[in-house]
Amino acid sequence: MTDTSTRPASPTLDEVAVLAGVSRATVSRVINDSPRVSPEAREAVQAAVAELRYVPNRMARSLVTRRTDTIALVLNEPNTQVFSDPFFASIVRGLSAALADTDLNLVLLTARDEREQEKVGRYARQGHVDGVILMSVHSEDPLPDILAVAGVPLVLCGRPFDDREVAYVDADNRGGAVVATQHLLGTGRRRIATVTGPLDMIAGVDRQAGWRQALITAGLEPHPDLVAEGDFTEAGGQRAMAELLARVPDLDGVFVASDPMAVGALRALRAAGRRVPEDVAVVGFDDAAVAETCDPPLTTIAQPLADMTPLLTELLMRQIDGVAGPAESRICQTQLVRRASA
Amino acid sequence: MTDTSTRPASPTLDEVAVLAGVSRATVSRVINDSPRVSPEAREAVQAAVAELRYVPNRMARSLVTRRTDTIALVLNEPNTQVFSDPFFASIVRGLSAALADTDLNLVLLTARDEREQEKVGRYARQGHVDGVILMSVHSEDPLPDILAVAGVPLVLCGRPFDDREVAYVDADNRGGAVVATQHLLGTGRRRIATVTGPLDMIAGVDRQAGWRQALITAGLEPHPDLVAEGDFTEAGGQRAMAELLARVPDLDGVFVASDPMAVGALRALRAAGRRVPEDVAVVGFDDAAVAETCDPPLTTIAQPLADMTPLLTELLMRQIDGVAGPAESRICQTQLVRRASA
DNA sequence: CACGGCCGTGAGAGCGTTCTCACGCCCCCG
């Protein structure tokens, strides 16, 4: 066996124990903050750890504890555009903030096609992570099943399509859309269109359903001409808005199912010479940073991110610790944020 | 000890061996595709693996092989805006494509502040990953040193500030910027400004240096008034461009150090009533998707992503396998892509 | 017909942790 590697062999618990003049068990106790260690022993061990720059080998530890102290956020999207969605960035930020004070690690995994999804599934099943938070679940997504069968703790970020037995956290997309549309109705608008999200995502479906419900309740018809499907991107929103304007020139309000799309819609409206909110009132969804800075500032539905990310980790941890029912889920309330666009 | 967990205990090599009627060693050989197994034994093992849904425990394997078959892409950025940078998305996409055919896994880690950087450093040192690809290195970044000291294989995506002993892969930012600026000069422009990237990132510095060099070579003065610092975001580009227009109303060309910023710059120019390219010619950098779709389509410098991502993994793998010098690095050539904006 | 070599296999020793016991020691209480 030739040692071609230049990497220094890392010190082991044994070496620390020898240097500190104690047993392996005592070193382990110090490392794991057990109270049952005498101050002298503790000090000796800490000195030895510092001197050897000892870092515990996680593989060895995980082998016996069956814990990796790592959870994965899986981003399940064919197009990498999702990276640019501020909602996604917020979730990542919120999650790592929620884990900052713990000794849990967060890793991001992306899966663009079925092959990569299987790779991710394998990664999780092999025991690299204690649990998975899965984002952006399209309708035919195989990953939840793969993970469920393997018994990997799983929480979805977003309600699943079928009401399957799986934990999830989501905003009240439908309720939020109802409020958004009612707000447009409240400003006297009657020709209210919607730019939806992708309709193979539940957030897209639910927000459209809310718009529909609000119109029907108000005695208006949610005519198919009033609906254009977007893809949660700015460009998609712009395109969809242009479509709507072509189809329904006299529309006076629009509920756009995400803020980036709403920014695109604002651009399409400006290009078409419509004033916002005078001619067309616009309400978005997300309360992304851009909603404040765009022109005019966007009236929008705030997602309760501050609630959602801690819930996500909490529900997952409860599963990991084995104290949760299989499908404990939560819906978080949204809130209307009034700005200039409606 | 109460077993509160509902997770089924996963089968072990031993159980597979018993079911297949062979020894643990033989099962291991089948799992690892060793040729030294008789067809009958192989078949029996494969059947047993399928029946038990056996998945090897990576922790146990890693403990002896000292390999995790996982590499980390570390994103080292205080602001989460980077997620929205198409260059970052391209790197992620390229990297996972480069690893798709291998049994290597790619995980993303983010580090927003020093605390999170230390957490990432710990994660890597503890042996969770075989190596690290580090993106977005600001000037005072402690992570490279942490990893170097720990002996974790490391390749930077982007040239480091000081020419320290560390492997990296980068585009020829300076050369690309020279070509971009020369292209502007070639169209007869003489008042050529630049919107730079953040100047605590080497890409920002190098691209500005290229602009400077091209001007000097052409006998023009790279006056400080011609420089506005951006942050690689669209909004930043718009702001910086507005600044430049206020400072140098008669400028006739601008080299913008990234395409998202260039899109912002186009918007600022339009807002100021300048026609592109008639009044002001614009050259971007990156050849992001948006460069094709914006109005007018952007002349830009293409980063050789198709070269860079495989190189990144190759250099890292060589270090992991212990066959690479400590600081084998590469600079990849860029290319001018001519569209309508200049 | 005998012998060396190769091939498939299994036994067993680690890999670096944690965790359960059991064992002295000291202290407190009766």
Place this chain on the structure above:
DNA sequence: CGGGGGCGTGAGAACGCTCTCACGGCCGTG
């Protein structure tokens, strides 16, 4: 002054895998 109960400690067995080594059996060669 004796006995019980912590409390700090160490020995040693796992955890699930890989890998070296040795061992039969078969073949081919002399």
